[in-house]
Amino acid sequence: MGSREKLPPTVTLAVTRYRPEEESEPTLQTYEAPYRKDWVVLDALNYIKDKVDGSLSFRWSCRMGVCGSCGMMVNGEPKLTCAAFLSDYLPGPIRVEPLQFFPIVRDLVVDMTDFLHKLKKVKPWVVREEERPLSEGEYRQTPEQLDIYKQFSMCINCMLCYAACPIYGLEPGFVGPAAIALAQRYNLDSRDIGAQERLDILSGKDGIWECTFVGECTKVCPKNVDPAGAIQQYKLTGAAHWFKSVLLPWGRK
Amino acid sequence: MTGGKTPFLWTLFSAGGTLAALLFPVHLFLSGLAFPLGWLEAPSHDSLLNLVQHPLTRLYLFFLISLPLFHWAHRFRYTLYDGLKLKHLTTLIAVLCYGCALIGTVVTAYTLWNVP
Amino acid sequence: MDVFSRDVLVVGGGGAGLRAAIAVAEANPRLSLAVISKVYPMRSHTVSAEGGAAAVIKPEDSFDEHAYDTISGGDWLCDQDAVEAFVKEAPAEMLQLEHWGCPWSRQPDGRIAVRSFGGMKVERTWFAADKIGFHMLHTLFQTSLKYDALQRYDECFVTRLLVDDGRCRGVVAIEVATGRIFAIAAKTVILATGGCGRVFPFTTNGAIKTGDGMALAYRAGAPLKDMEFVQYHPTGLPFTGILITEAARSEGGWLLNKDGYRYLQDYGLGKPEPKPVLRSMELGPRDRLSQAFVKEQEKGRTFEGPYGHYVHLDIRHLGEELIDRKLPFVRELCRKYVNLDPVKEMIPIQPVVHYMMGGIHTDIHGATPLPGLYAAGEVACVSINGANRLGSNSLTECLVFGARAGRAAAGFAAEQKESNPAVFAQASDEQKRLEESLLRKTDGKERIASLREEMQKTMEACAGIYRTGAALQQAAQDLHQLQERFHDLRLEDHSYTFNTELTGALELSFMLDVGEAIVASALARRESRGSHQRTDHPQRDNEKFLAHSLAYRTPEGLPRIDYLPVTITRWPPGQRVYGK
Amino acid sequence: MSAEAHYTRYHPQWYRRRVSVWWWLQSWRYTKFVLRELTSVFVAFFAVITLWQLRALVDGPQAYTQFVRGLKSSPLVAVHGVAFLFVLFHSISWFHLAPKAMVMRLRGKRVPDWVIVGLNYFAWLIASGTIAWLLLRG
């Protein structure tokens, strides 16, 4: 469309296929898709699905980087494919694979039930001794108090951070960056008093101490959540608690 | 591994890491490179000993040596686990790493105690 | 075939569905409860709402003001009893969300902050920067995890409602990951499957908004109400259709045509002022703004780009600090998708299909005419939005009527005895249909994508911002043909594992039904009101059409249109005046 | 091995990938991480050398002179050179990670990362200067 300088008319995508009914291992299949300057990798995949091969499976919905469903490995890096422009990967071929470290269900679709269990485990909701009746209005929370946890509340559960964290790959039990960041999000919320419960869970096996601060989680996060930071801050709190409980065993309730 | 001692070991690791980050480059540069290569003039035995006799210096040296050893112990332990996938040897590795650091610490303390 | 059974089954895990589910769990913890959703709940399209959610909170505001804004914004097609219930319950619902942890933006003293929004006379739109839908959905989802009674069927696609003896008795669904087809027998079903923007080619709606619930109910015999009212949002990014939230205008953004002129002043929307004035100019209602765009285009005063005509949204004068604090997502989206920085450049925008005012007909408790079936959220039409929804009313609607439907369904379920075995036969029929007509069928020559594109083109051509009888007539025929061709569909994917071609085919067939209902309703309404503008009938006609249209599916599959009077309590139809 | 699990209808057959022992060689990002972690070996090395030097110092001038001579041997100088680079890498990476772990707030606003990093470097300079002065004043 329109007049353009000399650009490749098409781009090649090497896409993971895995059809469990027919094969026991994933393979790569190459497709050609038209190159458009404003296309993202997801557009090319949709083109393939619509016009070339209807049997290619992948997840997507919002196409605006907020629903978190379209995470894949693009040239070996975890990306939201709806925010990964073809123009950044020229001349291709572009390798599109399912998110690393997760079991593959089919083609580009990975299984993420594991994450949902972990999310629930960290109690990502406001814990209170007593709910304030609605008639008494809102909990006051100043912009500064909001600012303390805001960043960690931006997680879209896209799982890119898990696909970037080698510790998760090595130790699938690891609760992992996003879930811990969300735990921290509630810990830091002035309305919540669940920090101790969560710390008990997360200082246990598979919790914060598994993380060796690889830091890749933060680098790939499309929403600047900084899970690596959340975890290190959490460790600091955990250590402080440890000292308190050892030095002042009577000081804890 | 439960929460157990980990927070404590991690604190040692962090403290050691910070000390090493702040202080090791200059020490290493001077005593490992600048003095041996004659770029700068090394302090004499006596003046050094003089310095070390000061209780504050001894305290300083105690931490300067022991904490980075624990930093190493903790970090190296995880590097072995992850880098070589040796998680199944967890107890052995932990004992070896922290054990070495502990020995180093005891020797340091003993030496500093016995400074003439 | 596996058959599970639940007292209450919520279909849909968006804002409305989750709110309903929590309401059920709180109303009666003894009921067995499940949420079934074709995507993981946090992927639901509620996630992409940006601007805010309306509820009266300021002392100078009142329920009556909110109700009046809503009713006049809806061109008097709203049921006023529903609107009154809505505005009264809205603040408590929003507070509830606050108590559940939603990170609402705050004033310096820690109280909730509100912003202005199109068509609203007082600031009453609660917001969380410009990611309110995202925060709302994740707050609801995370809160829902705390209710152990709430069971979830994630990534399970509902294909049909089970109806027996005049009552809804459950659903048939496919577990997408495995292809397993199963039934859930339920005493009550709440549909909260969201809108149908994907019926059109150019929309802010995500891929999953294919009108499934509307079609499910329609096929099960429940009528679809006011389907001709499709909202165009005036500010979408060309090509992607990504929404630039109305908040960009409520914070003070301007719409400029190609001469840099604030053209809205030519369309009875008030005088341009440097500061935003409520209910005027850029803060007029969406239908008016989108219509003004078309007129500008006809006058040749719009830009022409590779993806059609556009005008400019200018927010540069708001300054970087305000943009980063209150519109960070707008900046992020512009940078990413049109490669410009709205702090320094103007944003190209064009009207884009955004929201469905119509939906499954329900009463103010969310009950549909089919006993045992409830609906809430965008899929439903309780009639608070009338002929044009005001921005930021719909998230609130999801909460208020989600909760209402949940409570009502819980009450209904508690009174019912065990469910009816007749559903088993129906369920296995459905399994057979899916396998034979789609999964295992190897003949046929139509592709999903081509039918879908033709349908979308048809809809855009005839049921866009301006419509004519002749075009609608033509569209009705075209859609009917597409329905025929659908039978000749062939899938390339015969796998049982995560077969998205199968779900794509089902969605297409749902959309065709919904498209037919839209076209038939639009054809029958020979007047212009709100978002429904007939160039062959340019006037509003209260005599004949102060009524909701109801589309019933006839046994032949075609829609039949009926009418239902609008409930008027205190606000008799008047003129929609903006800019004064 | 040969008895591969076969697909049965309606049952997922996920493909699980194993992480290889060489995972950290497959991407430069991971290699860099492992190198960062391995700085600890050089940290430990220098701690031991320092301990050794201390013992030599305590053992008297003769032992100390011998130790100092040992330091001048080229292999040891080379090792020190490498160790110095690694220790520098440790310092730099450590300073840059610090703001992630330590959030400081001033009047309700988060202190920007670069300020914290800057403070670290500043402390580094002061500490290094003091030590150099103590050792060099003769």
Ligand SMILES: Cc1cc2nc3c(=O)[nH]c(=O)nc-3n(C[C@H](O)[C@H](O)[C@H](O)COP(=O)(O)OP(=O)(O)OC[C@H]3O[C@@H](n4cnc5c(N)ncnc54)[C@H](O)[C@@H]3O)c2cc1C
């Ligand atoms: C870009 C954008 C911005 C918006 N901004 C605002 C705003 O600022 N303020 C405002 O008030 N409103 C806004 N809206 C409108 C508002 O977001 C929606 O109307 C509302 O979120 C709809 O919520 P819902 O719960 O009804 O449906 P959705 O959130 O769409 O959820 C539908 C659910 O149903 C499930 N489902 C659908 N079909 C099936 C099936 N066949 N089987 C099983 N499950 C199924 C889906 O998986 C999903 O969980 C905006 C809309 C868009 C698109």
Ligand code: SF4
């Ligand atoms: S923390 Fe970032 S990368 Fe991880 S899931 Fe959340 S948004 Fe995605």
Ligand code: F3S
């Ligand atoms: S990448 Fe992994 S190891 Fe920690 S810092 Fe991030 S979770």
Ligand code: FES
């Ligand atoms: S499609 Fe929603 S994040 Fe990419």
